[in-house]
Each structure stands twice: as structure tokens, then as C-alpha cells.
Amino acid sequence: MLATARRPRLLFPVPLRFFSVASSTADQTVSYLISTCGLSPAAAARAAASVRVASPGSTSNADAVLALFRRYGFTEADITNTVRKFPVVLASDPDKTLQPKLDFLASIGVTTPLFGRLVSLNPIILHRSIEAHLVPLFDSLREVLGSDSNIVTALRQTPFILRCLPKATLRAIATLRDVHGISPSEVSKLIALKPGVILQCPDRVNEIVQVVENAGVEAGNPMFVHMFAILSKMKAPTLENKFAVFRSFGFNKDDVNVMLRRYPGSMAVSEEKIKKTVRFLTGKAGLSREDIVRYPNMLVRSLDSHCRRCAVLAVLRREGKPVAKHRVPVALKVSKARFEEMHVLRHYQEVPDVSRAIHGEIPFEGF
Template sequence: MLAVARRRLLLFPVPLRFFSVASTTAEQTVSYLVSTCGLSPAEAARAAASVRVASPGSTGNADAVLALFRRYGFTEADITNTVRMFPIVLASDPDKTLQPKLDFLASVGVTTPLFGRLVSISPIILHRRIEAHLVPLFDSLREILGSDSNIVTVLRKIPFILRYPHKDILLSVATLRDVHGISPSELSKLIALKPGVVLQCPDRINEIVQVIENVGVEPGNPMFVYMFAILSRMKAPTLENKFAVFRSFGFDKDDVNVMLRRYPGSMAVSEEKIKKTVAFLIGKAGLSREEIVRYPNTLALSLDSHCRRCAVFAVLRREGKPVAKHRLPSALHVSKAQFEEMYVLRHHQDVPDVSRAFRGEIPFEGF
């Protein structure tokens, strides 16, 4: 075959003009993509392999596509991102291929500036069939979320959901609802907290539910939804590493389970922060493991906040104020406003150092 092809080339040589024209067209395309679509020269060179925009005077289709996007409120950044990810869109028919998809999104309540964001993140939807993809996808979301306004709210949080087949979303919901018995109200709360749950595969959902049940929380428990939303952000190895950190400080399995049940956010902090916070609370602030288990939200507060509050307590104890006999663990977990009211504002007149300590001007060295 190769020999035959070579003979044909010898018999019918390709004019050098062909290569010159092709090279010129590619250069013109790169120039158009840079000057009109905002791509960098390197991005434009890559995109030019997918689309050809010829010399001035024959860029009508691409110009019409860009004009259509602007009519729907696309920003220049939206246009650049869309063309960068999906350059062939410039060769699409703006009236027959693109506008029907944009009109469909408008019909379900998508407006500017969400239009441009949705398309720039998932431009492939512009080449998906409405009846085969968008209609069943929105029907599925409508069944789960109840209304188009709720769908739009979810789209703002996870715009890439438009890429997913509706069958995958229904399978995820069915796993939660039918396999694990999540009630419709719980499902609605869960999706509001963590919209991405509708994109979790069944195996991942089963894994998260198993961890929650091992902690002692079942569907129907008010904490189930919040625990699922938090644990869904972490893979099993990450969660196990955090458990290992707690064990290194002497916490046992029941301690960790109690902290999770009381405050699921205690597992949302990084391993490094858990190490530093627990070391501070036990080593410098003098808390016991039992007190940390009782107030697990102290793990989510910043070390700076703990240092300042402990410094305030140190000043009050130095001055012999009765309020300093209050239990420190309870003082560390209240809101900033509550702490300031109870321990700073009430004493700043006769003990000015409490204000300085609260501002971080007096370092805490430990009790």
C-alpha cells in the first residue's frame, strides 16, 4: 500500500501551493483565536487543529457563534473558556445546533450570568441532543429536586452536572432512597447540603453509609444527613488516617465515634490541624481527652482563637477573678461574641490586659 501511495504521489505530485495555503489558513486561524476569542498563542495553536477559520471575509460562521454567545450574556472570559475547551463550537451552526440548547436552558430558568458559566464548564452539551440528553436529565433532576428553581440552585453549585447521563443520577438517588431507606425529606436536605451526592456512584454511597452506621448513626437520625455530607468529601484512607491521629493521642474507637456523632465537622479538618490542635489542647491548655470528646467542635476552631482565649483566662486567673474558675473547655467552644461578652467586656475596665490578650498582644505560654 505504501509503495502504491508513493507511486501516486510521483504521478500526481501535490503542488507546493497546497502546503502554502494550509499553512496560511492555520496561521489565520491562530490569529483569529487570539485576537477575537482571547486564547493565548499556544492555546490557539492547539485549537487550530480542530477548527479552521479562514481569511477575513470568511469568518462569518465563527462571528455568528460569538455573537450568539454574547446575546445570551456570555462574558469574554466565558467565550474564551468555551472556545479553549471546545474549539469546534466555532464551526457549529449557531441557529440549528447551538441556539436550541441555549433556549432549552432558558426555558428551565437559567439566566445570565449562569448561562456562560454552565456552557464554559461543559461546552459539550452544545453538541448533545436535547431529547436524548437534556430533557431526560432535567426530568430526573425535577423528580429529585421538585422544581426548576431548585435545579438552577444546584446548577450554580455543581454546573458540571450537565455532562452527566440522567441514568447515573437516578442510580445514585435510588441507592440512597431504595437501598438505604433515606426518606424524601432527608434526601432533599442532603442534596441541599451536598448537591454532588447525586453524582456519587453506588459503591461510594454504600461505603459512606457503612462508615456512618459503624459510628452508630442510622438513616432517620438527624445527624445522618450532616455526617454523610461531611464524610462524602473524604475517601476511606483519608478518614482512617485521621482516626490514626486520634489513636496516637490515646483516643479509642468509642471516643472517635462519640465525637463524630456530636460534631461531624471534627473530621472535616486536616490531619495536620488535628495533630496541632489536640497537642495544644492537651499539652498547653491542660484539657483531658474526655473534655475534648465532650466538646469536639473545639477541633474545628483555629489555634489562634484558642491561644487568645487561653491568654484571657491566664490574665483573669492571675488577677484572681472568680470567673477564671469557669471551666475552660466550655469557654473554648462558645462563639467569639459569647466569649468576648462573658470574659472580656465584663472585665476590661479593671483588668485592661484582658483586651490585650483577646487581641493577641499577650502570648499564651501555658497554664
Template structure:
């Protein structure tokens, strides 16, 4: 009886609202032809498609055909589906742009100065507004200035590989303002300005007051414009906000370093200021607390702070094994051992003993934990 009753219930008609929801699970958003096109053809999420649809309309076969022509053009220049999705999400107007008169001339110009696949689609997808920049008023003057500064199209392309968004930079209001400030106000030699832009192109988008802050921070570390380490240190500090740098100084001082010692570390190895605060605390704690080094050792070899904690543990474990076996290498100066290259470490401390003392190789692979040198004593 019960199965038959269930079959009869299944034959009863559903209320209209349930039938509609089951067969036509549409919403007002997916009913919009523009939203549908953006989702199905450009792989935008429903939220991104709805947002993009606020600025463009693809309500006719003609407008859809033009959008498809734009996508075909981008694919001919090496754009993947991911590049197209990112470009349309950031700059939906590209779909209603004239592919022949508006877009192709910009793509051709970029290709003519050496920006080809894979850089071209990456550059455009990160800064798609470049497709609406004037060649005469923006792109050509920008690349001419960069080429004059860096010396060749190839070096310009290399710089843009590091920071593609520089292509948005206005040659008149930004590029030609920043470079004279570095040269004439802060005293950087022209060749150093060129090097700085080559290693950190984003500097040309910095505001004058921000440039002054970075220059002062480098000077506070005891490095003057024109000195060999100035460009390298400037490039690293320019990626850090002023309050972040101040917090790093305070952290090092809280760990026992004098302020002058922190400045000395910055002079010797600027990347010591670029690592995270957690890594600073972990490495200093290990090097001083477990490995037995002094703060002076760290100041002398600040690159130790950038190495991974795992690498330090494994190398110390290897030295502990060698000390236990009374091998002379086990008593080499620890600070020097920790900053040597991996290849050199293997050649000097592991390979000569891997057959005689198998524990050396096990320690290097992390199979023997480092308990501290005081355990041996």
C-alpha cells in the first residue's frame, strides 16, 4: 500500500512556483544578455559580470559581434582566457571599443618596441587602460623617455617585466618630474638614476615627498648618493612604508641590537630589513639562544637573517655530528658556515664524511634534530 500511495503522490501536479523554479532556475541577472555574455564568453564571476554590465551594454547582435571581434583580436596577440577575463573585469569598455581603430594601433605600437608575448598580454591585463592611451601623447613619449634613460628597448622591456604597471605612468606629469628630483634635488648621479629605474622601475611613480623620505632613510643608514650601495638600498627601502621601517628598527632594538648596529646591518645587507618581523624574531632567537652566536656575529653577517630557519637547523646539526666525531670542520666559525653557499657547504662538510659518518648526511636531510652545541659539552 505504501509504495502505491507514493506513486500516486508523485503524479500530482506541482504548484506553479515549484515547477518554474525547477525548470527555469534563472534570475534577473542571468536574464541580462550582457551579464550572460560576460559570464559565458569572458569567464567573469556573476558578481564581476553584474558590475561590468553597469558600464557596457551588449543588447544587440551588432554589439555582441563587435565584442567577439575584440576578443579575437586579443587572442591573435597571445591573450589567454585568463588574460582576457582579467582585462574585461578591470576595463569592461574594451569590449565596446573599435578593435581596428582603437585597440590594434596600441597593440602594434607595444609590439614594435619589443613588448611581445608573454609580456604583452600580461602588461595589458594588469593595466588595460593602456589600450585607450594616446600613442602620440602618452605611449610614444613614455617609451622615448625610458629608452633615453635606460639605453635601449631591450632594457625598457626588462624593466617592464619587473613592473608592468609603469606603462600607466604619464611621461609629463610623473616621469619627467621624478627623475630631475632624484638628480638635481637629492644628488644622484645620472648613471645611478638609470640603474635605479632599471632595478626598480616603480620609482618613477613615487611622489616627490616619498622620494625624500626614502633618500633620507638611506642616508640615515650611512649611505650617501653616489656610493655603490645607494641604489640597491634605495630600491629595497622604497618597497617599505616609513612606519614599517621604523617598526623594524624598534624590533631589532627590542632584541638587543643598538640602533647604530641596525643601521650597519642595513648598510651591509639591506634585505635584512625586508624580511618579516616573525622571521627576524625566529632567526635571532635561534642564532643567539640555540646556536650560541652573539649579536655582534649577526651584525657582521646579517645575511644569516634571510636564510631559512630550517637551513640553519640542518647545518648546525651537521656541525654537531662533526664535533661529536672530533672532526676539525665541526669547529669552523659558525657564522661563516651558516652564510656559505649550499654547494660549498656540501663540498666542505657533508660529502667528505658521508661514507665514514652516515649521520652527517642524515643531519643534512633533517633526520637528526639539532639540540644545541651545549649538549656536546
């Protein structure tokens, strides 16, 4: 039978005042994080385990860190988010550890308010080595983006680029350039549209290129970059689910590919919106699948807009104004200004109800 484990005896008993001092320090730290850094009580309690800003009662270092952030234009929200995500920053040396990183970013062209946003989203960069991490990373970004101003633009759109390992920034671009033959000018356009492409792994790049090519768009086609940028926002299962929704309404593979070529944004809408819009267009509005394939940008317009436009067209038909059936999809795909010019402003004096219809006061019940 196993022997009962004995509780170990302490050779040097810990005085109770040790625990009271430790508890007092933790309480002071939590209070400081709440009152000075804006953390919630729960977040402050979690952060207090990583930093003791009040031990032994002094907050001078943490105060200096916060003062440094404010000098670089950090908002109070930026400071709160930075400390919440990376509380040990308050124990960092503001002069030797933190300011050199901020100065480096400033030398690239980062200014307020981007400073605070970048650091609050990527606070770990304050503890990265300038020589071993930041310099190689920005050298890689320059190779891809061409200039510091382009880097800053990319960071503004995709701040998480700062989390990349230096060599990782080149993998996606090398795959596009060397494997798929995308020209440097096309790569530049793609990054301008979607800076986050830098973060894609080669396998993901290959996956997106395959979808674009399956749709009949090859590298060099002006639509290639635009289509790649939109598809890169969707994971493969999401895209396949959208294809399945279209198939459920009778669209075949060629139909979907044609819509993708004509208007890539048609794949950016949610599955639920696709279902509701197709049901409306082929139901109440009386359009055919061919109409949707011909004008896929109808899929991105809101149902409310479609209903109001159809109500206007229904009023015009009721009043004997010629609105041919083949004109309905054209009327639904044009810009708001163009629609109102053609169907509201042209008729509202003779048919005042068109004004009420375009403002949603007359419901659309079908043609």
C-alpha cells in the first residue's frame, strides 16, 4: 500500500508580513493599472501578475513609460490597449529599450496617429531587436513595396505586417513573381489594393491563383490583380460554400465563372445575402438567371434599393409609361444617380408617385 504523502515542513517559516506586503503590492498595482492606464478591474488583475509597478511603492518607471507614449502621440485608448496586451512594457527602460524602437519607426515615416495604433496592435515590437528584427524586416518590405512611403501606406491598411518574420514578407511575392509569372507592376498594384497579401503563405497564394485561373483569367489580364485581391479575403471553404449556393439556384460552373470575371465583388457578399437577393431578383422582380449572370453587380446592391427601384418601375408601368422587361436588370444595376435621372426626375411631374416610391413609401408587390 502506498504511504500517505506528508506535507513538507518549511525549514525557514515565511513571516505573515511577507504575504501582507505581497498582497498590498498587488493591490497597489491593480489600482495603478485601473486609475492610470485605464484597464478594467479584471484586465488589471490579470496584468498585475506580469508587472509590479508599485513595488516598493514607486511608480516612477511606469510613469516615465506612459509619458514617453504620450510624447509620441498615443491616445489614452492606445495606452490602455498596449498595457493590457503587454503589461511588462511598464517595467521596460523607456530610454534604452522603448524609445529606440519608436525612433526607428519615426525614421521610416510613421507619425501620429499611426504610432499609437501600430504599437497597440503589435506591442511586442517594443521588445524586438532593431538590428536582428526591425532592420531586416523593413529591408524586406522595401524590396517588395519600393519605398518607405509605400511601407507606411501598407502599415496603415495592414498593421499586422509588423508581426512578420523578415524573410516571411517575401514568400508570397516570390510565389506570385517566380512561380506564376506575375509582373513586378502587377505585384505592386496587388499590394496597393491588398497589402495583407504579404502575409499569405505560398500554398494560400497558389490556391487563390488556381481559382482565378479556373475562372478564365490569366496573369497579365487587367482583371487578375483585382480578382486576386478580392478572393484573398475569403478562405477556400467560404468560397466553395458560395459556389454551392449559386448551384442550388441552378447556376452552373460556367455561370459562376462568368460572374466572377465580370464583377469579382459579387463573390464578396455573404451567403445569406446571395440567397435573399437571388430569390428576390428571380421571384418578385421576374428576372432570369441569365440576367444575373449578365449583370452580377446587382448582387451587391441592397434589397431595399432593389425594392425601391422596382416600386418606381411598377408605378411607371401602371401609369402607361413604357418600361420594357429587358430594361429592368439595367435599371437595377446602374448607379443611384443614373437611375433617378432616368426614372424619377424625368417623370415625377407627370407621375408624382415615383418620388414616393423611390423614398420607400410605396411597397413593391411584384410586376
